[in-house]
Amino acid sequence: MPTSEQHGIKEHSDGRFGFVPVQTRNDRFTSVDVADFAPVTGREAVWKLSPVKKFTDLTAGVLDGSVYPIESTDVAGVDVAWVNRDDSRVGAAGAPEERAAANAWSSFERALAITISGEEAKEVTLTRSQLGAGPRAAHTIIEAKPFSRATIILENTGEARLSENVEIILGESANLTVVSLQEWGDTAVHLTNHFASVGRDARLKHVVVSLGGSIVRVNPSVRLAGEGSDTDLLGLYFADAGQHLEQQVFVHHDAPNSRSRVTYKGALQGQGARTVWIGDVLIGRNAAGTDSYEQNRNLVLTEGTRADSIPNLEIETGDIKGAGHASATGRFDDEQLFYLQSRGITEDEALQSRGITEDEARRLVVRGFLSEIVQQIGSPALEDRLQLAIEAELLGTEEK
Known part of the structure; x- marks a missing residue:
């Protein structure tokens, strides 16, 4: 959005346009009212790499904001309840920067609130599988009380057309892992923004796993608000033919001695498979002692795919x-494949002598490439399940 002046930069005397471009990532316009945003055209910075014509019902249409069925494991120290829009936590972690998120914010009737307390470690899985084919809005709040510890797994399955916002609030010295797992059906469209505020000496591990769905757009935004705050943002995605998987990540270091690590890895196979990763890191003026690094790696498995990878770093x-950033997109290493084919890695001497097939070698490379993310989740049962899901993707089966 244009503004009249930023960081001392003013409009050109001959411009007659009355604005200059936004000069820093944190200065983007925000609002919880969809009416404050112009219709989406696809030319906007936040939408220019997205297939916006395929989800105009979520950006411009009326959304069903009613409560929906949810399954949740019952664990002591974790309370799951629907709360009203006037709950004090609504809006505590952030606000929409684009129209789809604002439409969801304007439309939801009640928010799903997950409240975590107690210093003992705990794990809770929440599953949505019956959202239906109509356009929907949702709002979720995850609050980790001071010194609490938990892993929250948000599991999405079935068909849906959903725009939502997720707010994550960490109190002092809280330790929270949030896993957003997209295993949607083949025609599902999911647009979601995650806003996180991390307090003093608190630690957030945020994991995005996108495997299913037709169009999936998960945008995490983390503000390291307290001194000594810490975050690891991890992402794993596997795009098949015709799939669009997108993630726009923002880390705002807004306090001294904060730390962040961003690591997203993806694989693409099949005609028209498309992935988008944009990583923004802003080290603010008050963030002395910051330690930050972001990276994105993409492995192209077949012809006809496209991976966009754009890291950005601002330091004030x-x-x-x-602070640093890295990005790489490439195909298989021919020498690596040759070595695996000729030598194998099994203890069976007979198999070692004959080696393995090219397809087997490729699967080994991809599993090793993506396992770096899976192994950092911290939930053994989920990690095992995801390894099987990756194998199913590689075999080209429908099972995930």
Whole structure:
């Protein structure tokens, strides 16, 4: 959005347009009212890499904001309840920067609130599988009380057309892992924004796993608001033919001595498979002692795919420990495949002598490539399940 002046930069005297471009990532316009956003055209910075014509019902249409069925494991120290829009936590972690999120915010009737307390570690899985084919809105709040510890798994299955916002609030010294698992049906469309505020000495691990769905767009935004706050943002995605999997990540270091690591890895196979990753890191003026690094890696398995990878880094203070970013997209290493085919990695001497097929070698490379993310989740049962899901993707089966 244009503004009249930013960081001392003013409109050109001959421009007659009355604005200059936004100069820093944190200065983007935000609003919880969909009427404050112009209709989506696809030319906007946040939409230019998205197939916007395929989900105009979520950006411009009327959304069903009623409560929906949800399954949740019952664990002591974790309360799951529907709360009204006037709950004090609504809006505590962030606000929409684009129309789809604002439409969801304007439309939801009640928010699903997950409240975590107690210092003992706990794990809860919440599953949505009956959202239906109509356009929907949703709002979720995850609050980790001071010194609490938990892993929250948000599991999405079935068919849906959903725009939603998820707010994540960490109190002092809380330790929270949030896993957003997209195993939607083949025609599902899911647009979601995750807003997180991390308090003093708190630690957030945020994991995005996108395997199913037709169009999936998960955008995490984390503000390291307290001194000593820490976040790991991890992502794993596997795009098949015709799938569009997108993630726009933003980390805002807004307090001293904060740390962030962003690691997203994806694989693409099949005609028209498309992935988009945009990583923004802003180290603010008050964030002395920041330690930050972001990276995105993409492995192209077949012809006819496209991976967009755009890392961005802004630094407003020179007093930092370190900051960097990296991006890479490529195909298989022929020498690596040859070595695996000729040598094998099994203890069976007979198989070692004959090696393995090219397809087997390719599967080994992809499993090793993506396992770096899976192994950091911290939930053994989920990690095992995801390894099987990746294998199913590689075999080209419908089972995930």
